[in-house]
Amino acid sequence: xxxxxxxxxxxxxxxxxxxxxxxxxxxxxxxxxxxxxxxxxxxxxxxxxxxxxxxxxxxxxxxxxxxxxxxxxxxxxxxxxxxxxxxxxxxxxxxxxxxxxxxxxxxxxxxxxxxxxxxxxxxxxxxxxxxxxxxxxxxxxxxxxxxxxxxxxxxxxxxxxxxxxxxxxxxxxxxxxxxxxxxxxxxxxxxxxxxxxxxxxxxxxxxxxxxxxxxxxxxxxxxxxxxxxxxxxxxxxxxxxxxxxxxxxxxxxxxxxxxxxxxxxxxxxxxxxxxxxxxxxxxxxxxxxxxxxxxxxxxxxxxxxxxxxxxxxxxxxxxxxxxxxxxxxxxxxxxxxxxxxxxxxxxxxxxxxxxxxxxxxxxxxxxxxxxxxxxxxxxxxxxxxxxxxxxxxxxxxxxxxxxxxxxxxxxxxxxxxxxxxxxxxxxxxxxxxxxxxxxxxxxxxxxxxxxxxxxxxxxxxxxxxxxxxxxxxxx
Amino acid sequence: xxxxxxxxxxxxxxxxxxxxxxxxxxxxxxxxxxxxxxxxxxxxxxxxxxxxxxxxxxxxxxxxxxxxxxxxxxxxxxxxxxxxxxxxxxxxxxxxxxxxxxxxxxxxxxxxxxxxxxxxxxxxxxxxxxxxxxxxxxxxxxxxxxxxxxxxxxxxxxxxxxxxxxxxxxxxxxxxxxxxxxxxxxxxxxxxxxxxxxxxxxxxxxxxxxxxxxxxxxxxxxxxxxxxxxxxxxxxxxxxxxxxxxxxxxxxxxxxxxxxxxxxxxxxxxxxxxxxxxxxxxxxxxxxxxxxxxxxxxxxxxxxxxxxxxxxxxxxxxxxxxxxxxxxxxxxxxxxxxxxxxxxxxxxxxxxxxxxxxxxxxxxxxxxxxxxxxxxxxxxxxxxxxxxxxxxxxxxxxxxxxxxxxxxxxxxxxxxxxxxxxxxxxxxxxxxxxxxxxxxxxxxxxxxxxxxxxxxxxxxxxxxxxxxxxxxxxx
Numbered sequence: 015x016x017x018x019x020x021x022x023x024x025x026x027x028x029x030x031x032x033x034x035x036x037x038x039x040x041x042x043x044x045x046x047x048x049x050x051x052x053x054x055x056x057x058x059x060x061x062x063x064x065x066x067x068x069x070x071x072x073x074x075x076x077x078x079x080x081x082x083x084x085x086x087x088x089x090x091x092x093x094x095x096x097x098x099x100x101x102x103x104x105x106x107x108x109x110x111x112x113x114x115x116x117x118x119x120x121x122x123x124x125x126x127x128x129x130x131x132x133x134x135x136x137x138x139x140x141x142x143x144x145x146x147x148x149x150x151x152x153x154x155x156x157x158x159x160x161x162x163x164x165x166x167x168x169x170x171x172x173x174x175x176x177x178x179x180x181x182x183x184x185x186x187x188x189x190x191x192x193x194x195x196x197x198x199x200x201x202x203x204x205x206x207x208x209x210x211x212x213x214x215x216x217x218x219x220x221x222x223x224x225x226x227x228x229x230x231x232x233x234x235x236x237x238x239x240x241x242x243x244x245x246x247x248x249x250x251x252x253x254x255x256x257x258x259x260x261x262x263x264x265x266x267x268x269x270x271x272x273x274x275x276x277x278x279x280x281x282x283x284x285x286x287x288x289x290x291x292x293x294x295x296x297x298x299x300x301x302x303x304x305x306x307x308x309x310x311x312x313x314x315x316x317x318x319x320x321x322x323x324x325x326x327x328x329x330x331x332x333x334x335x336x337x338x339x340x341x342x343x344x345x346x347x348x349x350x351x352x353x354x355x356x357x358x359x360x361x362x363x364x365x366x367x368x369x370x371x372x373x374x375x376x377x378x379x380x381x382x383x384x385x386x387x388x389x390x391x392x393x394x395x396x397x398x399x400x401x402x403x404x405x406x407x408x409x410x411x412x413x414x415x416x417x418x419x420x421x422x423x424x425x426x427x428x429x430x431x432x433x434x435x436x437x438x439x440x441x442x443x444x445x446x447x448x449x450x451x452x453x454x455x456x457x458x459x460x461x462x463x464x465x466x467x468x469x470x471x472x473x474x475x476x477x478x479x480x481x482x483x484x485x486x487x488x489x
Numbered sequence: 490x491x492x493x494x495x496x497x498x499x500x501x502x503x504x505x506x507x508x509x510x511x512x513x514x515x516x517x518x519x520x521x522x523x524x525x526x527x528x529x530x531x532x533x534x535x536x537x538x539x540x541x542x543x544x545x546x547x548x549x550x551x552x553x554x555x556x557x558x559x560x561x562x563x564x565x566x567x568x569x570x571x572x573x574x575x576x577x578x579x580x581x582x583x584x585x586x587x588x589x590x591x592x593x594x595x596x597x598x599x600x601x602x603x604x605x606x607x608x609x610x611x612x613x614x615x616x617x618x619x620x621x622x623x624x625x626x627x628x629x630x631x632x633x634x635x636x637x638x639x640x641x642x643x644x645x646x647x648x649x650x651x652x653x654x655x656x657x658x659x660x661x662x663x664x665x666x667x668x669x670x671x672x673x674x675x676x677x678x679x680x681x682x683x684x685x686x687x688x689x690x691x692x693x694x695x696x697x698x699x700x701x702x703x704x705x706x707x708x709x710x711x712x713x714x715x716x717x718x719x720x721x722x723x724x725x726x727x728x729x730x731x732x733x734x735x736x737x738x739x740x741x742x743x744x745x746x747x748x749x750x751x752x753x754x755x756x757x758x759x760x761x762x763x764x765x766x767x768x769x770x771x772x773x774x775x776x777x778x779x780x781x782x783x784x785x786x787x788x789x790x791x792x793x794x795x796x797x798x799x800x801x802x803x804x805x806x807x808x809x810x811x812x813x814x815x816x817x818x819x820x821x822x823x824x825x826x827x828x829x830x831x832x833x834x835x836x837x838x839x840x841x842x843x844x845x846x847x848x849x850x851x852x853x854x855x856x857x858x859x860x861x862x863x864x865x866x867x868x869x870x871x872x873x874x875x876x877x878x879x880x881x882x883x884x885x886x887x888x889x890x891x892x893x894x895x896x897x898x899x900x901x902x903x904x905x906x907x908x909x910x911x912x913x914x915x916x917x918x919x920x921x922x923x924x925x926x927x928x929x930x931x932x933x934x935x936x937x938x939x940x941x942x943x944x945x946x947x948x949x950x951x952x953x954x955x956x957x958x959x960x961x962x963x964x
Contacts, residue, residue, distance in 0.1 A: 109830055109834075113830065113833075120639070132636065135631055135634045135635050138633075138634035139634075140630060140631060140633060140634045143630075143633045143634065144626050144630040144633065147622075147626055147630075147633070147842070148623060148626055151619050151622055151623055151626075155615060155619040155622075156610055156615060156813075157813045158613075158615060158618045158619065158622070158811050158813045158814055159610040159613035159614075159615045159618065159811055159812055159813050160610050160812060160813050161607070161807075161812045161813065162813060162815070164591075164595070193836075194669055194836040194837070194839075195836060195837050197834070197835070197836055197837045198835065198836040198837075201834070201835050201836070205705070209685070209707075210684070210685055223834070226830075226833070226834040227834050227835075229834070230680070230830065230831055230834040230835065232684075332636075336633050336634055337634055337635060337636045338631075338632045338633045338634050338635050338636065338637060338840055338841055338842070339633055339840055339842075340637070340836075340837065340839070340840040355584055355588065355701075355705065356705055358588075358701070359584075359672070359676070359698070359701040359702050359704070359705040360672070360673065360676050360702075360705065360835075361668075361669040361670060361672055361673040361676070361815075361836065362669070362670050362672045362673075362815065364669075364815070365813060365814055365815040365843060366813055367622070367813070367814075367842070367843070368840060368842070
């Protein structure tokens with residue numbers, strides 16, 4: 015993405031978030047040059063782009079101002095009551111619901127996918143990954159016919175340990191276990207710390223994949239109210255825990271939670287960890303998304319505060335680097351040995367080729383540039399989508415627009431069902447992710463997770479328009 | 490392998506097995522030409538090679554005869570009493586034993602590996618696999634950045650379905666689920682048909698990897714006496730089953746069983762299946778090795794007799810084609826849907842690149858030529874190893890030499906411990922697979938599984954000599 019678009023998208027976001035409210039004065043071209051260390055032509059291009067998008071208007075001799083009539087935005091999703099839900103911990107029964115949604119979507123011709131929690135292929139560095147893979151095949155092709163090393167390829171484990179340092183996590187390469195995606199990491203983590211029938215506290219709403227794992231392991235889920243901004247409610251968890259025998263672990267996505275996009279403040283992470291420590295619970299942290307956060311500094315994983323090996327950190331590269339390579343990893347603290355045993359007995363070490371290729375890619379220093387570009391494109395895609403939703407959906411709708419990642423979380427007006435809407439949209443060739451998938455209850459049937467991974471083109475815009483029409487007709 | 494060596498190895502095996510006993514007359518050169526459709530020079534070369542190896546002697550005007558004094562061979566391993574062991578079904582506790590063996594072997598400089606249950610890298614078609622991988626990267630490189638299709642790549646599933654036809658198994662590509670090696674296939678199969686605490690009947694001895702899976706899933710193993718020739722004893726299983734509540738499944742390797750190398754006769758497979766049907770048990774069939782069988786026709790999988798979907802067939806390509814690509818698959822009969830759910834929730838679909846590469850390899854028609862060559866080399870390696878063991882081990886030793894695969898099963902003289910021998914051999918840079926790993930008991934501590942996957946070179950010969958010395962000194 016060119017520099018002027020990055021700059022424009024920065025201000026576009028500021029306008030949509032109300033940091034620059036309608037009527038506010040945009041920094042001058044000279045001001046932009048100083049603030050962002052860009053050339054005059056870049057600053058001018060950015061302002062003209064924002065003007066062309068209808069967000070700014072030029073006033074003669076006075077500069078650019080935010081237009082009042084064009085800042086399309088829905089109000090934010092309401093905060094849940096952050097007390098326990100008074101649901102009992104329940105065996106999970108989402109598989110039927112989730113797999114019927116997945117199967118229906120797969121069996122139909124989908125023109126526009128608004129459901130995906132990953133980016134379009136063109137946002138990933140295909141050429142460099144292909145080059146790295148080819149180099150590995152040339153130089154170390156014998157990895158195809160020799161058994162892979164236990165635990166993972168040393169080169170990849172070292173690269174991941176170096177990256178973890180940026181989140182202030184101190185890990186030796188040997189403390190990193192390569193897995194088949196984050197899904198296998200989570201499965202192993204849960205197998206390591208629970209027995210069938212045990213209870214695991216999860217965010218509500220939470221990723222349906224986690225619920226499916228709980229279901230397949232005969233575990234019970236305790237759903238904890240979760241803020242779209244600050245994540246899991248510790249008071250609600252504490253209240254629920256008192257009433258719940260058999261609680262063994264808490265599983266959270268502290269950064270850009272799926273589906274909410276919430277980011278836990280550092281103090282909340284530390285408080286959660288301290289409480290898990292006091293209650294002798296395992297804390298399973300899924301950190302797959304934090305590299306997509308648009309903040310000035312990297313987010314600190316809960317694992318970075320962990321002094322006693324209580325956190326099992328699970329992460330992956332299939333959201334941020336290569337959806338087709340299925341590389342995940344975990345670091346299991348006090349359970350590391352048990353996790354290694356479970357990984358070995360469940361699927362043996364991962365094959366070497368993708369590990370060596372990604373290590374080659376990281377060692378060539380491509381990682382952070384790719385992430386910067388991807389984040390910049392995602393900002394834009396989220397903004398476009400948020401604006402389109404505001405244009406086409408009823409004004410009573412509400413929307414969470416997170417500071418990173420792929421997803422928006424849309425609250426539909428009273429009386430609507432996301433499951434009904436899912437079917438109607440599929441008839442129009444549009445795939446949705448109904449909120450009902452993200453809970454063991456039907457609590458979120460009035461919500462949709464909206465994927466923004468695809469460039470916002472005419473087909474996506476038309477799909478949002480169709481969605482608006484369907485919502486109106488379903489009321 | 491050249492034609493004359495194939496012919497020679499065929500007769501070498503016949504001599505070692507006693508089909509051509511000492512003193513017997515070798516077919517004439519003209520006879521060989523007619524029998525095997527080879528040229529006179531090939532037939533002559535084969536006879537001279539056998540003569541040079543000391544197996545034949547030429548008698549003037551009379552032709553070649555088997556020498557009496559040079560047919561080095563140990564007697565076969567004794568058949569177990571094929572009645573129940575009167576062990577109870579027990580929770581498995583092999584992990585400590587197995588992982589300490591694996592860890593000790595990995596931490597030491599091993600010069601010669603006599604433990605492996607796979608072939609040396611040079612027995613696999615590296616160049617063709619590399620070419621196929623490179624072609625896929627060129628033509629379908631976007632598989633690196635797009636999520637892989639559920640269930641596996643259609644091209645690979647079709648190729649595997651066609652191969653299954655050779656074993657008289659009728660499967661549609663959709664009935665084949667691609668997994669991370671046979672290990673994940675077995676894990677999923679056991680998860681699909683059992684709950685923790687249930688009992689699974691296994692061969693005794695059996696592959697330690699299966700025991701580790703049982704242990705990690707909190708299942709109990711019921712070990713059933715197993716013949717080195719004809720495999721699992723159905724009468725013993727029937728007797729044990731009467732005394733064992735909670736039996737849910739039988740897990741067998743009917744072809745070239747690991748570690749014994751046994752091959753179940755078709756009638757025994759059918760009888761086992763019928764009994765599982767009558768008892769309402771799942772039958773889990775691990776068929777990873779059958780492509781390495783040296784018979785005139787492919788072996789028939791138990792699955793080929795299955796009319797009611799009772800057999801979960803698990804297999805893999807990492808023994809026969811590509812140890813580094815970790816491709817396995819299963820076909821789950823009546824449990825297919827549950828297996829698909831478990832696979833999806835445990836690790837999501839396998840990455841595409843290795844699947845597409847192997848499909849490309851198969852579609853180019855390389856599969857069967859590679860297997861013919863590999864089998865011919867393994868015959869020779871097993872024969873060499875069997876002869877060397879006979880030369881260097883005490884005469885009271887016994888040896889199973891199967892008709893295919895990587896392994897010999899060696900019974901040491903009374904009083905010896907394979908675990909003790911393992912440590913002593915490791916001190917000499919030689920890795921062994923102690924028999925004690927292959928059971929939840931110490932029943933097989935007097936046995937070794939001897940890997941013949943490596944070309945029989947001077948280092949291997951010297952290692953066998955050292956082994957002989959260690960056995961003598963440990964008595």
